[in-house]
Amino acid sequence: MENASKALLIAAAVLIGVMLLSTMVYLFMNFGNFSSTTYSKIEQAQIDQFNIKFLQYTGSTLQIDDWGNEKTVEVLCTTHDIISLANLARQNNINQGSQDYMAGEEYNESIDYIQISVQRSDYLRNLSFRSR
Numbered sequence: 001m002e003n004a005s006k007a008l009l010i011a012a013a014v015l016i017g018v019m020l021l022s023t024m025v026y027l028f029m030n031f032g033n034f035s036s037t038t039y040s041k042i043e044q045a046q047i048d049q050f051n052i053k054f055l056q057y058t059g060s061t062l063q064i065d066d067w068g069n070e071k072t073v074e075v076l077c078t079t080h081d082i083i084s085l086a087n088l089a090r091q092n093n094i095n096q097g098s099q100d101y102m103a104g105e106e107y108n109e110s111i112d113y114i115q116i117s118v119q120r121s122d123y124l125r126n127l128s129f130r131s132r
Contacts (some may be wrong), residue, residue, distance in 0.1 A: 006019040053088060054114075057081050082116070 012074075029039050057077050066069055 054085065057085060086116050089116050 063072075096113070
């Protein structure tokens with residue numbers, strides 16, 4: 001009888017150990033996923049914060065007129081906006097170490113360059129930018 005009770009105690013200890021180990025592995029995996037998700041959200045927020053400087057000049061915006069009606073209005077870039085965008089892109093390229101490319105040297109794919117392209121079609125002026 002004494003051996004049976006010791007065997008039951010050993011089996012209970014092994015079972016509790018397996019349960020603790022399983023709980024620890026589950027928590028480790030769960031915290032790892034939380035950390036990677038949080039990191040990707042922070043990274044996406046930084047990208048969005050950078051892009052908003054350029055994207056505020058493109059697309060359309062929702063405006064409300066004097067009578068409270070909503071209407072979609074195309075965003076038209078002025079000459080001042082285009083010069084501001086060009087200076088912003090130039091400053092970013094300089095900060096990224098791309099002075100050589102701007103001076104006409106060979107293109108370096110390891111550096112992100114921003115190029116401004118201005119096009120006019122019909123009555124609306126389109127503005128696009130490209131980042132590598």
